[in-house]
Amino acid sequence: MGTLLYVGGTVWAGFSEVGDVLVGFAWWIYIPVLLLTLVNYGLRFWKWHYLCGRVGAHVPFMDNLVIYIAGLAMVISPGKVGEFLKPYLATRRTGVPMAKTNAAVVSERLTDGIAMLILAAISVGTYAADQSYILWILAGAIGAGFIVLLSRGASIRIIRLLGRLPVVGRIAPKLEEMYLALRTCLAPGPLLFTMVLSMVAWGAECVGFLLIFQGLEVEASLDASTFLYAFATIAGGAMPGGLGVADGALVGGTVKIFQTSEAVAVAGALLIRVATLWFGVVLGAIALLRIDALLKKSPTSTSTPTATD
Numbered sequence: 001m002g003t004l005l006y007v008g009g010t011v012w013a014g015f016s017e018v019g020d021v022l023v024g025f026a027w028w029i030y031i032p033v034l035l036l037t038l039v040n041y042g043l044r045f046w047k048w049h050y051l052c053g054r055v056g057a058h059v060p061f062m063d064n065l066v067i068y069i070a071g072l073a074m075v076i077s078p079g080k081v082g083e084f085l086k087p088y089l090a091t092r093r094t095g096v097p098m099a100k101t102n103a104a105v106v107s108e109r110l111t112d113g114i115a116m117l118i119l120a121a122i123s124v125g126t127y128a129a130d131q132s133y134i135l136w137i138l139a140g141a142i143g144a145g146f147i148v149l150l151s152r153g154a155s156i157r158i159i160r161l162l163g164r165l166p167v168v169g170r171i172a173p174k175l176e177e178m179y180l181a182l183r184t185c186l187a188p189g190p191l192l193f194t195m196v197l198s199m200v201a202w203g204a205e206c207v208g209f210l211l212i213f214q215g216l217e218v219e220a221s222l223d224a225s226t227f228l229y230a231f232a233t234i235a236g237g238a239m240p241g242g243l244g245v246a247d248g249a250l251v252g253g254t255v256k257i258f259q260t261s262e263a264v265a266v267a268g269a270l271l272i273r274v275a276t277l278w279f280g281v282v283l284g285a286i287a288l289l290r291i292d293a294l295l296k297k298s299p300t301s302t303s304t305p306t307a308t309d
Contacts, residue, residue, distance in 0.1 A: 017263035029215040033275045036208040043201035047194050051104040055181045057096040066290045073284025076241040095299035099174040103181030115198035120230035123223045205276050212271050228253040241277050
């Protein structure tokens with residue numbers, strides 16, 4: 001989908017025009033862009049490793065690094081089923097039930113989403129006031145979810161009511177176990193810590209997007225670049241890797257906000273997506289080569305923390 005979008009965008013903008021823009025790009029600047037992406041990955045790995053520990057899945061550091069990087073290759077999997085690779089591997093490595101390791105990945109992705117909402121909300125009134133309702137709806141949904149999460153009694157009752165349904169009934173005990181693990185991950189202290197990591201991690205990629213514009217000789221500000229990158233990422237959140245939707249939002253937003261040509265917008269979107277999406281996919285594909293060796297290791301001894309009320 002992403003490839004088709006860029007082919008279509010290049011045809012629309014003109015092959016020669018997009019090619020000229022890429023030839024004229026200050027390619028030396030791509031090195032700090034990639035380094036900022038590695039900062040993003042490093043901080044998010046730290047968060048993942050911390051959350052694994054919160055649910056009692058004490059994966060050895062280097063093994064967990066391989067697991068995390070391998071997960072980057074799965075972000076473009078259909079239906080985002082690849083998100084379950086990390087908790088599956090953490091379970092295989094530690095023996096901790098997957099209901100708990102799933103809670104770690106849900107907490108990881110939730111705090112990523114909240115961080116992007118905050119980054120986008122900072123300047124939405126300046127650059128896309130007519131689209132601000134999207135952020136408010138998402139923020140409201142997340143807020144409602146946290147209200148339910150905070151009430152242990154209400155949440156358990158909801159799970160047990162759902163457990164009366166024919167299909168859900170078989171997994172209701174696992175859902176309850178996952179809920180208790182989520183409370184551990186999203187207690188006030190861990191939530192604040194992981195939110196700070198998420199904000200800094202995604203902020204690094206927003207700075208990378210600003211550098212892309214500088215390499216294209218586009219006059220751009222950090223707040224505008226941050227808004228556009230965060231909003232496009234949120235828009236593509238339902239798609240694997242944001243394919244198609246995020247790319248289109250980046251192109252359209254660049255033309256609208258920075259008044260660039262279509263060729264510059266397509267080139268800019270291509271450059272930032274290669275640096276922040278496909279770079280990770282390549283690293284993940286390399287890490288997948290280590291998975292067989294990791295799975296042959298015996299599970300580590302673990303201890304399960306008590307959920308914070």
